[in-house]
Amino acid sequence: MDRLSELNPRQREAVLISSGPLLVLAGAGTGKTRVITYRMAELIRRGTPPERILSVTFTNKAAREMRERTTALLGGKLRRRPLVSTFHAFCVRVLRQEIERLGYPAKFAIYDRGDQESAARKALRDVRLGDETWRPGDLLARISRWKMAGVRPSGAMEHTEDDRDVLAVVAYRRYQGNLRAAGAVDFDDLLLLTLELFQQHADVLARHQGRFDHVQIDEYQDTNAAQFALVEALVRPHRNLCVVGDDDQSIYGWRGAEVEHILGFQTHFPGARVVRLEDNYRSTDAILEIANRLVRHNRGRHEKSLVAHRRAQGPVRFLAFEDDLKEAEGVVAEIRELVNGRGVSPESIAILFRTNEQPRVYEQELRRAGVRYVLVGGQSFFDRREVRDLLAYLKAISQPDDDMSLLRIINTPARGIGTSSIEKLMKRAVREGRRVLDVVPDAAREREISRRAHEALDGFRELLQRYRARFADEPRRMDRTLIALLDEIGYRAEIERQYPQPEQQQARMAVVEQFVDSIKQHIERTEEPSLETFLEDAALVGRDEDFGASDELSQSGIRLMTLHSAKGLEFPRVYLVGLEEGLLPHHRSLIGPDTAIEEERRLCYVGVTRAMQELTVTRAESRMKWGRRKPTLPSRFLYEMRGEVGEIEAPEFDEAEAVG
DNA sequence: AAGGAGGGTTTTTTT
DNA sequence: AACCCTCCTT
Numbered sequence: 001m002d003r004l005s006e007l008n009p010r011q012r013e014a015v016l017i018s019s020g021p022l023l024v025l026a027g028a029g030t031g032k033t034r035v036i037t038y039r040m041a042e043l044i045r046r047g048t049p050p051e052r053i054l055s056v057t058f059t060n061k062a063a064r065e066m067r068e069r070t071t072a073l074l075g076g077k078l079r080r081r082p083l084v085s086t087f088h089a090f091c092v093r094v095l096r097q098e099i100e101r102l103g104y105p106a107k108f109a110i111y112d113r114g115d116q117e118s119a120a121r122k123a124l125r126d127v128r129l130g131d132e133t134w135r136p137g138d139l140l141a142r143i144s145r146w147k148m149a150g151v152r153p154s155g156a157m158e159h160t161e162d163d164r165d166v167l168a169v170v171a172y173r174r175y176q177g178n179l180r181a182a183g184a185v186d187f188d189d190l191l192l193l194t195l196e197l198f199q200q201h202a203d204v205l206a207r208h209q210g211r212f213d214h215v216q217i218d219e220y221q222d223t224n225a226a227q228f229a230l231v232e233a234l235v236r237p238h239r240n241l242c243v244v245g246d247d248d249q250s251i252y253g254w255r256g257a258e259v260e261h262i263l264g265f266q267t268h269f270p271g272a273r274v275v276r277l278e279d280n281y282r283s284t285d286a287i288l289e290i291a292n293r294l295v296r297h298n299r300g301r302h303e304k305s306l307v308a309h310r311r312a313q314g315p316v317r318f319l320a321f322e323d324d325l326k327e328a329e330g331v332v333a334e335i336r337e338l339v340n341g342r343g344v345s346p347e348s349i350a351i352l353f354r355t356n357e358q359p360r361v362y363e364q365e366l367r368r369a370g371v372r373y374v375l376v377g378g379q380s381f382f383d384r385r386e387v388r389d390l391l392a393y394l395k396a397i398s399q400p401d402d403d404m405s406l407l408r409i410i411n412t413p414a415r416g417i418g419t420s421s422i423e424k425l426m427k428r429a430v431r432e433g434r435r436v437l438d439v440v441p442d443a444a445r446e447r448e449i450s451r452r453a454h455e456a457l458d459g460f461r462e463l464l465q466r467y468r469a470r471f472a473d474e475p476r477r478m479d480r481t482l483i484a485l486l487d488e489i490g491y492r493a494e495i496e497r498q499y500p501q502p503e504q505q506q507a508r509m510a511v512v513e514q515f516v517d518s519i520k521q522h523i524e525r526t527e528e529p530s531l532e533t534f535l536e537d538a539a540l541v542g543r544d545e546d547f548g549a550s551d552e553l554s555q556s557g558i559r560l561m562t563l564h565s566a567k568g569l570e571f572p573r574v575y576l577v578g579l580e581e582g583l584l585p586h587h588r589s590l591i592g593p594d595t596a597i598e599e600e601r602r603l604c605y606v607g608v609t610r611a612m613q614e615l616t617v618t619r620a621e622s623r624m625k626w627g628r629r630k631p632t633l634p635s636r637f638l639y640e641m642r643g644e645v646g647e648i649e650a651p652e653f654d655e656a657e658a659v660g
Numbered sequence: 661a662a663g664g665a666g667g668g669t670t671t672t673t674t675t
Numbered sequence: 676a677a678c679c680c681t682c683c684t685t
Contacts, residue, residue: 058675113675137672222675254673254674255675355671355673356671411661414661414662416661417661418661419661420661421661541675564672564673565674586672587672588673603673624676625671626671626677627677662685663684664685665684666682666683667682668680668681670677670678
């Protein structure tokens, strides 16, 4: 493999250090993914069996790409494939074999984001004091923080910070109790249970420690406490751990990621070697100058300054528009001219924004301008109502204990089981600690529910059982089985009834077809497909990867995505839009601690450093919010990027002119 | 039980 | 503007 000659000396050094703890501090665009891939290939070339290297990535898609690249580097022929996976997927593999030791069912279900939210909503019922209450999303964040700190529901009362937390404790207990009863775990549980397994069962830990000679972690700046503990445990015998990351790109603090892990690596792993990659091959000097100037305003970071290797053809542009609509019009008009007029490839252009509400205007404009686009992530496939319905059907079929999924679809489409019947059944089920469908006979005998509802419920239970058998018996025909199920419940008719416009009907049915297709794909690429493995994939894959949406990034069209989704990607031309106080930095970070602003600044830094040749930063002087127009202030980051901090006058912005 | 009207609330980011 | 919840009519 004399491909090593393609690497610069620093990169080569990182690749060639093959044992002991190693921290690769890699700035944006310095070839960090390249280093970690080459390193894996080099270890294999020198004799480490591929399956004895564990590489951890941030997303499933990154995992797949790294697997492919490594294999390609080694000439495409490998008897065993290296194990590349996310922390979560790794934990699922471990738990699938060992979770019964912790008293969980072997066929545990994984709650995805939507399930977690419903569970939180359910746990919050009647939990309020005066007008103090919690929103489900906030509660989940609170619970997650407790979990990361190792606080269990029973002991949470001692870790309350204020009165509101007391309410959260009540909800936390219910939430965890309901999950347990449903035989389900959430994302944090995947990590925590694996950790618990390692801590309580020395033999299990020893077995998994013995599986790997080397561990590599990408995006190390985004590891949380549980992930750190897992890694530490896994590499304890040999300490062959290579982590790669950039503290300036840590943007998941709100999810429990702790920059301290990358800042303190040498303390956690004494004797660790450190390699810094500061040669940036991605962006022009103009773009990098702005990025450097911006991020210098953060404290508590590894000092590094990126050196540009590309010359700019033009300066970074800062544009101000009258309102958010004009902003979208302006940006899209320019893009249309680039794509249609100058033959620029649409895939080389990205529009990056802070929140998921922002792309709507751009979608409208792009459609009107006839420019193809791909919305990456965003209102994900999994958030669509149809997908949630179908997933609930499959979950209720696969997991008879999963009352939450059952309740979602018990009367969808309407089959004569009304809210009052459902409520009575739920009360009884909770009271007796049984499943909803199991209390139906008693409720019917005591005339609690109507005869009509009773019959409908019996029919529904029979339906689930019949399809449970059918899915289990013919796993390779699951897609067909689902179609049969949809026919039987009249799902298409339900859609046609709910959405009178043929346009909408088609769009909704397309989602259903995509879902069926994703099952087909799962069957094709899985050795032993089953409803359970499919649901597992669906929960883990989340919004990235080619699930249903058939690999967003391979489609043609300009890219629309949030700054978070843009991590790890690069584009020749980037439009970074909505640089306004309250949006970037986001309002919620302004009321939080100082560190919150720094994370917003890093987010902005990530956005800027995605750009290779041309960067355009825009803002709107007023913006619609909740149907109302409100004036805005320029983002403080604009001043910082342009080196105008401290000036009282607003900076001059280029007049935005309509193009074309 | 079903469906529609009206009113109130909402938006940070995601494995 | 979009969603969810509640209440009212059928």
